[in-house]
Amino acid sequence: MLIKNGRIHDGKGKIFKSDLRINEGIITEIAECLTPADGEECVDAAGLEILPGFIQTLSFWGINGSSTEIRPSSDDNDELSDPITPHLDVRYAFNGRAATIQQLGAFGLTTVGVTPTDNNLFGGTMAVFEVDGVNPYKMCLKPYAGMKASVCKKLKDSYGKRGVAPQTKMWIFSQLSEQLRLAAEYKTADQPSDGKEESKKEEGPGKPRDMKLEALRRVLSGELPLFVSIDNEQDALHVLEIVKPYRSEPYALKLIFCNGFGIGADASWLIEENIPLVIRSASMTMDDIAMELDLRGVASLAEKGLTVALSGVDSSFQIREDVLWLGISMMKQLKDESRVLPMMTSIPAKLLGVDDKTGSIEAGKRADIVLWSANPLETYEAQIITTYMGGKAIYRKGDELRCM
Amino acid sequence: MHVIKNGTIYPMTGDAPFVGDILVGDNGKIEAVGTDIPAPGAEVTDASGYAVIPGFVDAHSHIGGVFMESEDLNELTKPLTPEADSWYAIDPKSGQFDTAISCGITTSCLIPGSGNVVGGWGIVMKSGKGSVADRVIKHPACLKAATGINPKGVYSKKTQMPMTRMGIAFLLRDYLRQVKEYMEKKAAFEKDPSDPKKKPEFDLGLEHGIPVLEKKIPLKVHTYMHDMTTVVDIAREFDIMVTIDHAQGASDFYDDLTDEHVKGVVFGPISAGLFPGEGGKIDYECCKGLDDRGVLVTVMTDGPVTPENLLIYQAGEAVRKGMDPIRALGMITCNAAKLLDVSDRVGSIEAGKDADIQIYTALPTQYVAAELKMVMIDGKIAFNQDNRISCK
Numbered sequence: 001m002l003i004k005n006g007r008i009h010d011g012k013g014k015i016f017k018s019d020l021r022i023n024e025g026i027i028t029e030i031a032e033c034l035t036p037a038d039g040e041e042c043v044d045a046a047g048l049e050i051l052p053g054f055i056q057t058l059s060f061w062g063i064n065g066s067s068t069e070i071r072p073s074s075d076d077n078d079e080l081s082d083p084i085t086p087h088l089d090v091r092y093a094f095n096g097r098a099a100t101i102q103q104l105g106a107f108g109l110t111t112v113g114v115t116p117t118d119n120n121l122f123g124g125t126m127a128v129f130e131v132d133g134v135n136p137y138k139m140c141l142k143p144y145a146g147m148k149a150s151v152c153k154k155l156k157d158s159y160g161k162r163g164v165a166p167q168t169k170m171w172i173f174s175q176l177s178e179q180l181r182l183a184a185e186y187k188t189a190d191q192p193s194d195g196k197e198e199s200k201k202e203e204g205p206g207k208p209r210d211m212k213l214e215a216l217r218r219v220l221s222g223e224l225p226l227f228v229s230i231d232n233e234q235d236a237l238h239v240l241e242i243v244k245p246y247r248s249e250p251y252a253l254k255l256i257f258c259n260g261f262g263i264g265a266d267a268s269w270l271i272e273e274n275i276p277l278v279i280r281s282a283s284m285t286m287d288d289i290a291m292e293l294d295l296r297g298v299a300s301l302a303e304k305g306l307t308v309a310l311s312g313v314d315s316s317f318q319i320r321e322d323v324l325w326l327g328i329s330m331m332k333q334l335k336d337e338s339r340v341l342p343m344m345t346s347i348p349a350k351l352l353g354v355d356d357k358t359g360s361i362e363a364g365k366r367a368d369i370v371l372w373s374a375n376p377l378e379t380y381e382a383q384i385i386t387t388y389m390g391g392k393a394i395y396r397k398g399d400e401l402r403c404m
Numbered sequence: 405m406h407v408i409k410n411g412t413i414y415p416m417t418g419d420a421p422f423v424g425d426i427l428v429g430d431n432g433k434i435e436a437v438g439t440d441i442p443a444p445g446a447e448v449t450d451a452s453g454y455a456v457i458p459g460f461v462d463a464h465s466h467i468g469g470v471f472m473e474s475e476d477l478n479e480l481t482k483p484l485t486p487e488a489d490s491w492y493a494i495d496p497k498s499g500q501f502d503t504a505i506s507c508g509i510t511t512s513c514l515i516p517g518s519g520n521v522v523g524g525w526g527i528v529m530k531s532g533k534g535s536v537a538d539r540v541i542k543h544p545a546c547l548k549a550a551t552g553i554n555p556k557g558v559y560s561k562k563t564q565m566p567m568t569r570m571g572i573a574f575l576l577r578d579y580l581r582q583v584k585e586y587m588e589k590k591a592a593f594e595k596d597p598s599d600p601k602k603k604p605e606f607d608l609g610l611e612h613g614i615p616v617l618e619k620k621i622p623l624k625v626h627t628y629m630h631d632m633t634t635v636v637d638i639a640r641e642f643d644i645m646v647t648i649d650h651a652q653g654a655s656d657f658y659d660d661l662t663d664e665h666v667k668g669v670v671f672g673p674i675s676a677g678l679f680p681g682e683g684g685k686i687d688y689e690c691c692k693g694l695d696d697r698g699v700l701v702t703v704m705t706d707g708p709v710t711p712e713n714l715l716i717y718q719a720g721e722a723v724r725k726g727m728d729p730i731r732a733l734g735m736i737t738c739n740a741a742k743l744l745d746v747s748d749r750v751g752s753i754e755a756g757k758d759a760d761i762q763i764y765t766a767l768p769t770q771y772v773a774a775e776l777k778m779v780m781i782d783g784k785i786a787f788n789q790d791n792r793i794s795c796k
Contacts, residue, residue: 061677067679067680067683068679068680101678102677102678291503291708291711317675317676317677318676318677319675319676319677320677321674321675321717321721325717328717328720328772328773329713331772331773332772332773332774332775335773376772377772377773378771378772378773379770379771379772380720380721380723380724380729380732380769380770380771380772381723381724381729381770382724383724401686401687402678403678403684403685404678404679404680404681404683404684404685
């Protein structure tokens, strides 16, 4: 398929007029004046703006539970029987149809990171999905995209009120520290503490396998980036202090902060420490912590080099407009699309480890692209003409929006 | 005296936008709107290149009365509390009013929550400084009612009526019937006071319903989906005015919503994915659909349930669904003021109205990066983003 004459916003800060060839769902060519091959479908995008599909880094799309089941029960990404569940995998919570019915393509989204909630210290592993389909495994772009952790007050609300730990932040941080130490010292018959085959003999058979610690070892090695939700800057400082020993050899822990409430212009240490920030919105909440989101402060940090991704609320009330609305809020601060659009596309892709596949309009990437009538980071008059996910049109202007 | 000079003024009176001046008097009222208004000695705000619009009017909010840990706008001890009055719930010093101002909201209709079938009186008041009495512009403004899962959710847990929509419709209808009979008894006694036994006993809850039955204030009903047909049916039966608040699914019921008993529709807040039942249709295209059909339509924040900046985003999403950006601006200024019966004071920029004015870098219902620079309430500057707007 050929898309001709559109204005491409590549998601990495460049804007240019060009044609675009898509073959088997992949962008194969970006050049001016491409000519259609025999029988090749040709879309005239003259006057249209072509943006990468938005990527919501942290979402609950596809999760069934409290508000969506015939018999209401827990949300499937919210295992509140134990605050430490790093061994759980969010893929098993993901219902393809539950995501598809939301028609996220009509809101410019083509890819979503799906995550356990902020209610556990370690919630489990995250995964990245397409927004339209049925079979979770066919929709999954990347399993094990990260380990979701949280030191938020939500943990206290979820457990402390039941009379079980954690009731305090003391417990939360001491357990964060302790679990990582246990993972570092973990050894079993199969897995010596340093991972080297020759140590196996020396150390002899260890304790029975501990699936939690095995999952956390993958965090220490950097295989699973650690996405830690924080309520404020103090939380972030505590987390950094605790994980610091694991950020250098022989470990390679990758730290990403999530939510970003209470992070203001003076938190420039985040830039020095090279820790990205995933902003959650306060769109549907009566949460006094979320109301502390300081976009002006975050914008000023971004101007100085902080890596920022824009995401959505941590609540089963997911908002389809969240990424776009946060982009609009950020435009009011930065007034520079070349900085804001990457926060909604290529940066989330990088943080989720799918930047080899999506998040920007470049040859070799998936055709996760949206044709807009105007630039949505400029005017509300911008309407989606077509949303392509892996080259397949999943929404076209005029399609009726689904109801339930 | 204060003059806002050379801004692009969107008067929201039906007149087209134009570049001109606004003269604000020391009494906090707009004295004149026009071009090249002479104003010797007046403070000058240079608004050249900027959009000058009326302060936003939020037609459905709970700020000042609902906080994270405590709330004073849901008296959930019985499903009918018409005797309640929002006036007494509002903390006028709440920081939520400062947030509202920073989002350009200068007037809000503050109402009881939706846990009860009848929740009590609402009030229209200004953001800004001073007591509730200083800032009120209409009281009572409405009688709040609610249908659907909110009252059901509260009373199902207590195994009390209403556990169903049948129960809700019965309680609402029965309350209005009692008000009507109370009024008839009062009128009969007034006509013939000879028998003191016939004087009806004073009932505050029923008293609060009288202005509804007299069509002096509307019944303001929390309503989603098919519940709007119930509300319109009851409005016709008792010949009262209603506003349909939240109104998700309104595009399925245009025939009902164009009924003469519907004073207007307060749509939103649109911020959730689809979910079964009341969240089953999210149709902000209804803003244009209702506007095209002559129905007074506005959007709301439901603050603090959603943050105050959502007012502008929702108007923006209506634009994405085909509404003209100036009509969308009208939704959150003149339409809301008319719907709340306060358009003699706020919602437009014209001589004699309150000087509730805001200045943006561009038309905020069209350009997403439009930034709020200044908010004026009753002629006083309540928010000033930077030094570009200087008050010499």
